[in-house]
Amino acid sequence: MSQKITPELRRWIIEQASAGFEPEAVLASMVASGWQEAVAVNALENTLREHLRDNPVLVAAAPTEPAQAATTGGGVPVPDFPLSQSPRQLDAGDRMVDVIATLNNPRVVVLGNLLSAEECEALIESARPRLARSLTVAIKTGGEETNPDRTSSGMFFTRGETPEVARVEARIARLLDWPLENGEGFQVLNYGPGAEYKPHYDYFDPSEPGTPTILRRGGQRVATIVMYLNEPARGGGTTFPDVGFEVAPVRGNAVFFSYDRAHPSTRTLHGGAPVIEGEKWVATKWLREREFV
Ligand code: PD2
Ligand code: ZN
Numbered sequence: 564m565s566q567k568i569t570p571e572l573r574r575w576i577i578e579q580a581s582a583g584f585e586p587e588a589v590l591a592s593m594v595a596s597g598w599q600e601a602v603a604v605n606a607l608e609n610t611l612r613e614h615l616r617d618n619p620v621l622v623a624a625a626p627t628e629p630a631q632a633a634t635t636g637g638g639v640p641v642p643d644f645p646l647s648q649s650p651r652q653l654d655a656g657d658r659m660v661d662v663i664a665t666l667n668n669p670r671v672v673v674l675g676n677l678l679s680a681e682e683c684e685a686l687i688e689s690a691r692p693r694l695a696r697s698l699t700v701a702i703k704t705g706g707e708e709t710n711p712d713r714t715s716s717g718m719f720f721t722r723g724e725t726p727e728v729a730r731v732e733a734r735i736a737r738l739l740d741w742p743l744e745n746g747e748g749f750q751v752l753n754y755g756p757g758a759e760y761k762p763h764y765d766y767f768d769p770s771e772p773g774t775p776t777i778l779r780r781g782g783q784r785v786a787t788i789v790m791y792l793n794e795p796a797r798g799g800g801t802t803f804p805d806v807g808f809e810v811a812p813v814r815g816n817a818v819f820f821s822y823d824r825a826h827p828s829t830r831t832l833h834g835g836a837p838v839i840e841g842e843k844w845v846a847t848k849w850l851r852e853r854e855f856v
Pocket of ligand 1: 752760765787789799800801802833834835836845847
């Protein structure tokens with residue numbers, strides 16, 4: 564494995580230190596995810612020394628509690644829609660998209676008509692033959708594993724893989740003014756009766772040892788768009804338990820939410836409620852801080 568100290572790694576180290584993690588904890592994460600200890604110590608020392616030299620005010624203002632950093636300003640930039648004038652619709656380039664509901668804390672926007680019925684069908688049919696029991700990123704190692712909290716089947720498209728994928732990706736990039744390259748490929752999930760996705764956060768937990776490896780591919784996730792490709796007869800809403808909010812799965816609609824830090828204070832805990840009758844198909848788009856490679 565290459566042990567090059569990349570700008571991404573430097574940024575991650577600074578994020579960890581700013582969030583209040585002790586250097587020993589950051590070092591342990593790096594070693595657990597495969598960094599040679601000597602290289603990791605060197606990277607930590609150099610990065611933090613340079614950062615404090617360039618930002619001397621941080622020495623005095625350094626937070627003592629991780630929660631403090633996470634609840635008082637200073638999050639990273641996140642995408643959002645141009646909604647200051649409360650438009651009913653947004654221009655996605657090739658389509659007008661409806662604004663159905665917005666919430667500020669957590670930041671959630673519900674959109675109508677982001678996809679046509681034909682696009683939903685095309686995505687389902689090209690995903691169907693490639694479904695496998697869903698994997699989640701294994702935060703201990705940075706690899707992938709099955710997860711009992713997630714009983715759906717799923718697959719990933721690469722960016723631009725089909726005409727429908729490319730079209731919807733371009734729409735999202737335009738609506739949010741967020742580079743297309745910062746998006747992961749669409750994930751399509753299929754839930755049968757009884758299947759659910761228990762509440763979780765979509766950002767990568769900074770305290771997990773596999774996270775530095777994951778972050779090398781474009782930094783943190785900063786926003787999620789769950790697009791509903793069909794309509795289960797009952798159940799299958801996307802829930803936000805911290806605020807008692809649930810979005811009904813309506814074909815072509817989508818729920819967007821953003822998180823400017825990898826912390827529960829974003830109140831972006833969310834889940835896929837059990838499907839009670841019928842089946843549920845969604846496509847999820849995750850947006851990263853930087854280009855996803
Ligand atoms: O299918 C959903 O509603 C859902 C809920 C929570 C999808 C995801 N998370 C996800 O793909 O991260
Ligand atoms: Zn999720």
